[in-house]
Amino acid sequence: MKKQKIYRLLLPLGVFLLMACGQNGNQNSSGNAAVLAVLNGTNSGTSVSPEVLKQSNVALTKDIQSAFTKENDGSFSFNDNISFLSYDGVKITGNLFIPKSGTGPFPAVIFVNSWALNEYEYIVPAAKLAKKGYVVFSYNTRGFGTSGGLINVAGPKDMADLSKGIDFLLTNAPVDPTNIGIAGISYGAGISLLGLSKEPRIKTAVAMSGWGSLPDSLYGNQTPRLVWGLLLVTAGYITGRMDPIIAENFGKLLDTKDVASVLTWASERSPNSAVAALNAAGKPVYISNNSQDNLFQPNQILPYFEQLTVPKKLDLNNGIHATAEIGGILGIENYVWTNAYDWFDYWLKGIQNGIMSKPKVSIQKRFSNTRVNYSAWPNPNKVERTYHLRPMGLLSPGKITTTANTTNGTDTILSGGTSATTGVPLLSEILDGAVSVPVTTNVNLIDRTNAMVYLSDKLTSTLKVRGRTFYKGRINSSDSSPHVVVYLYEVDIWGTGKLISHGTATLFGVKGKDTDLNVDLQAVAHDFPVGSRIGLAIDNIDPMYAVPKPISLYTTSFKHNTSTATTLRFESE
Secondary structure, eight states: OHHHHHHHHHHHHHHHHHHHHTTTOOOOHHHHHHHHHHHTTSOGGGSOOTHHHHHHHHHHHHHHHHHHHHHOOSSEEEEEEEEEEOTTSOEEEEEEEEESSSOOOEEEEEEEOOTTOOGGGGHHHHHHHHHTTOEEEEEOOTTBTTOOSOBOSSSHHHHHHHHHHHHHHHHHSOEEEEEEEEEEETHHHHHHHHHHHHOTTOOEEEEESOOSOHHHHHHGGGOOOHHHHHHHHHHHHHHBOBOHHHHHHHHHHHHTOSHHHHHHHHHTTOGGGGHHHHHHHTOOEEEEEETTOSSSOHHHHHHHHHHOOSSEEEEEESSSTTHHHHHHHTTOOOHHHHHHHHHHHHHHHOOOOSGGGSOSEEEEBTTSSOEEEESSSSOTTOEEEEEEEOOOOSSSOEEEESSOOOOOEEEEEESOOOSOSOOSTTHHHHHHHHHOOOOEEEGGGSOTTSOEEEEEOOOSSOEEEEEEEEEEEEEEESSSSOEEEEEEEEEOTTSEEEEEEEEEEEOOSOBTSOEEEEEEEEEEEEEEOTTOEEEEEEESOOTTSOOSSSOOOOEEEEEEOSSSOOEEEEEEO
């Protein structure tokens, strides 16, 4: 049932993306204008109707309302006509739950909507909390739902709205001012983490599928996140009232123009910019993110978590953006929401429920329900395992070995796509994250004209990857801004590779220069079994990411020599 509902929400978005982007998904400089024209409604022939996104929202709303009806047992009041004026006169709307039993003051939880959703997103969790003795306040962030103003993307206006909302709550509800928590998924998670850092009256936060660094989420390793960026901007236009600067900034990233100003804008909206304030306040935080999330990728949330010195907990789950958490808004009990409720019960009500004795960090293994647990992150018992890459032969792939390379050689590939890919945008991610159907390719058949391919011998012991994988090499490109995508596979006896992780990078100003190439692949927990082989492929195009200029023919030479090692380094145990 849970998976069916996830499909109902996300598959229409996948259809939209495929038709809007095309399978290659690569936008060049001239194509970016067409993308932004679609976003501004001036080129409707390039994408499907906006009704695709609206219908997915309607389907979710119906499911939420049905679940809420089952929770509404009369033990709380529900006021659906809440509004207040923010500092600039903008009307912010929401809803309020108050327990009927007891006189208060009660602990309170504030819910912040996800991107493209509204105040009704959390009415089921709100009802559950109200029945447990919480006042619960959900509001539409400016630009969404029935709130006024333009979408501010967790900026100063959103922070001011949150503070005004707390003023309203303390004035109009029996709330204990010393026990106020905040929570949200995605957009709501980012605002929750920033609110926890900046608003002194918030005691704790639960952040699900959020970001620690917005620059890294949008432009990690100097590579725009084409598919997810396009989805967010498009959904914002269809379901909210967009500040024009949002599409303008996205276009600048695609065109690699005035990137520094965009990253400054994004940094101001990043929880990692306020870590010092949060650590000084000592406020506790629970974070849930997903290993296959190609919007807020795990490699941008882990450094944020590492910087926190407050009481903290992190769960890294299988799934794409928000899929591990979405069941909770439909009232379905799951791992993340159980921890979220326990977190609030402990920190806002003082209930000794064992949440703080659970491991600080858990990572769900790929294609499994099993989790690996750690008392801290980075894992204090971490082992780094380094493999060396040797050049390809005339008819054979390069070798991945545990011994240092003793062969000098240079392999040159042409730009272009290959069968090494992250799959069909969004659809493949859903199949992988939700139902454990991985992206696969036969590694032996990847075109080595356009890709580097490496294979290890059969493993004689299990390789336990626990975190990030780091590729380090040296290249020389005939292009000034080469783009690479690195794919890590578990390869079986027939050569079929299951995609385990991937990473991407774009370099600038390197034409004709020997240049170090460092790519961090997304963090996962995965066991390469005995008898399998490690596979690695590197090419220049993937439908998930934008290239920095019109697709052109260029060469990239990969240099292997004894003095400058090409390596694959795993965080392991």
